[in-house]
Amino acid sequence: MLRDCDEAMALAERGEIPSIETKARWRRDGAYAAGMCVRAVDILFAGAGGGAIYQRNPLQRAFRDVHAAIGHQAITWDAQGTLYGRVALGLPPDVPNL
Numbered sequence: 001m002l003r004d005c006d007e008a009m010a011l012a013e014r015g016e017i018p019s020i021e022t023k024a025r026w027r028r029d030g031a032y033a034a035g036m037c038v039r040a041v042d043i044l045f046a047g048a049g050g051g052a053i054y055q056r057n058p059l060q061r062a063f064r065d066v067h068a069a070i071g072h073q074a075i076t077w078d079a080q081g082t083l084y085g086r087v088a089l090g091l092p093p094d095v096p097n098l
Contacts, residue, residue: 001033023098024080024087031080034070041066 004026011018018026045052045063052059073079087093 001029004029020093020098021087024084024093027074027080028084031075031077034075035077038066038070 007022008018008026011022041059041062045059048057048059051057052063054060069075083093083095083098087098
């Protein structure tokens, strides 16, 4: 993600518009990173035991937040992985304004 952010900043500083391939890769990378965050929180939540479910435990908030976020289409692996695959294979993206 840091590499993608650095790349985006460099393009912006030069006034360049990223290619469709680059934007699809950034979306793919973001979805992958989000999925890894969900896995990490799930492991921590499971390891914390039954007490993690109570409001006094900050893990319950992290669990709810990360699962709410991953529900958004913009960071769903299936949607972004498919988009990247289409672009990588030379097919048109299946989302407008990419």
